[in-house]
Amino acid sequence: MLVAAAVCPCPPLLVPEVAAGAGPELDAARAACGDALAVLATARPDRLVVVGPAEESGRGTHPEGARGSFRGFGVDVDVRLGADRGTEPERPLPPSLAVAAWLLESTGWTDAPVEGLGVGEPLAAERCIQVGRDIAAGAERVALLVMGDASACRTLKAPGYLDERAAPFDAAVARALGAADVAALRTLDADVACELQASGRAPWQVLAGAAEGAGLSGALLYEAAPYGVGYVVAAWS
Template sequence: MISCVAVLPQPPLVVPELVGGDDPRAAAVRAACVEAAKALADSSRHWLAVGAHPAAARFDAGVSGTFRGFGVDVPVSLSRVNPTAPDPELPLPVLVAAWLRGQADAEDVGVRLVAADSDPARCAHDGAALAGELAGPDPVGLLVLGDGSHRHGDHAVGRPDERAADFDAAVSRALAAADLDALDRLDARLATELGAVGRAPWQVLAAAVRADGRRWRGTRSRTFVPFGVAYHVAVWAPVTG
């Protein structure tokens, strides 16, 4: 069963070795991510992560990797036991999931990558399947990775887009309130135009939690926009009693 949900961004800047100098904006995002990951580990030492990639893929806990492709050879593993040589080609969400696992001292994390261009119907299907996978009696923390729009203001990675502010404000409200319907309503085409790679994982999350059948509440939520990119951090817990 899903014990807890942590929704986190996936920028390489969460890894301190990849940041040139001591940037307080990066440090703030990193601290919030690690704090949320530790909350997830408090609920279960075993995690399943969902992220987006051009094509769907699955990575089990025996995999290890390195951030060498992002400039520094920082080794990471999806489990405490590391039986394989680091794969330098692992997708960014897998690397970030592995790094967060290590920071929170979790036992292991499997990763399911969904196609970034999945339409909402496909996300609903994948989320229901994920809920079925996690429906057993053992608690599993659900880690959901993805960034908001990269088109905020003068520091935007792409061309600044005035629609980015409203889009990420809606995402922030939905994550704070654990509002599944609001996540379902996110416009896939708009998200693509704004570079919001978290859209598909967030909609998979909504479907998985809906299929889980319990009520959920947000226990913490923050949004950062330090470099023209929106980074959302949220933790959900099931409502008891």
């Protein structure tokens, strides 16, 4: 059963070494992510599943100890998802899960075993929701760390240029995540999310499936678009 969830954005810029001189611009987001992860620790889960966008068309699992790197972003920073299990996983973590691993390392997470799940942008809502249900049924006390960005079309200089639909879309997402509104997350329009380059749609709908019947309440901890990309941090408990 799902006992808690943290929702965080996944730009590699959250890692200060990647952000370099722009690092302070995301200090508030980093602090909010730390607060969200503290809610997970307080819930004392038996298992933590990290869910984030990946390039797979469906979904791909990553065991505890899986490694990721930010070398592709020009910095010599490596991360590991949870404890080192003494084996070398076949596949590296996708960037979203590497950011999650960095967040967990930076907050000293040792509260429960961790595993990762990368979900592809095309994964249909119904499948996302069923994946979430399966995760929630996998242990008596499950927590989720859900990674994903809102639209990338908030300004003229945004990666997806300016789209007038972006701000209302992001506001609706922030309301749903802040209120733990499972029904609103279930009905997010996948086509619109894709057009707005919102990488969090599939992970948020996995969360919606996992949270069915859990009776969790939500809190919105951060919402901004400092680079024309919507970043939302929320905690459910």
